[in-house]
Amino acid sequence: xxxxxxxxxxxxxxxxxxxxxxxxxxxxxxxxxxxxxxxxxxxxxxxxxxxxxxxxxxxxxxxxxxxxxxxxxxxxxxxxxxxxxxxxxxxxxxxxxxxxxxxxxxxxxxxxxxxxxxxxxxxxxxxxxxxxxxxxxxxxxxxxxxxxxxxxxxxxxxxxxxx
Numbered sequence: 001x002x003x004x005x006x007x008x009x010x011x012x013x014x015x016x017x018x019x020x021x022x023x024x025x026x027x028x029x030x031x032x033x034x035x036x037x038x039x040x041x042x043x044x045x046x047x048x049x050x051x052x053x054x055x056x057x058x059x060x061x062x063x064x065x066x067x068x069x070x071x072x073x074x075x076x077x078x079x080x081x082x083x084x085x086x087x088x089x090x091x092x093x094x095x096x097x098x099x100x101x102x103x104x105x106x107x108x109x110x111x112x113x114x115x116x117x118x119x120x121x122x123x124x125x126x127x128x129x130x131x132x133x134x135x136x137x138x139x140x141x142x143x144x145x146x147x148x149x150x151x152x153x154x155x156x157x158x159x160x161x162x163x
Contacts, residue, residue, distance in 0.1 A: 055145035073121035093118035
């Protein structure tokens with residue numbers, strides 16, 4: 001039986017806590033709760049989770065766990081040190097970059113980012129579902145943007161929800 005999106009985010013929260021990333025762990029717990037309330041639950045592959053990221057927007061550095069690094073075609077050591085968002089976006093299928101960039105921009109007001117798109121890396125195309133939440137600093141500027149990425153069987157949706 002496939003896991004629900006809520007169950008996956010609960011797993012990510014535990015994984016982030018293991019890496020001592022309290023912010024990501026907390027946000028994933030909140031996302032798990034939000035996803036649990038969302039009906040119908042998104043059905044993902046049984047081993048769908050690919051990885052987690054934490055984008056420091058002000059410094060433009062995406063910190064990627066090893067699995068997420070490999071998905072985007074980066075060495076895990078480079079992902080742990082942080083890579084520019086443009087570098088990550090360069091792995092997004094050219095036909096999907098505009099919609100993904102627009103969804104990111106819309107989430108910059110403190111909203112939840114959700115997008116389905118293709119990743120092209122190592123000659124392989126994979127459909128993914130990404131979900132994250134952009135937090136704002138005291139001046140209401142985007143500050144952090146942690147989230148997770150899952151593998152899908154094919155396309156389903158593009159959307160952003162404000163919390």
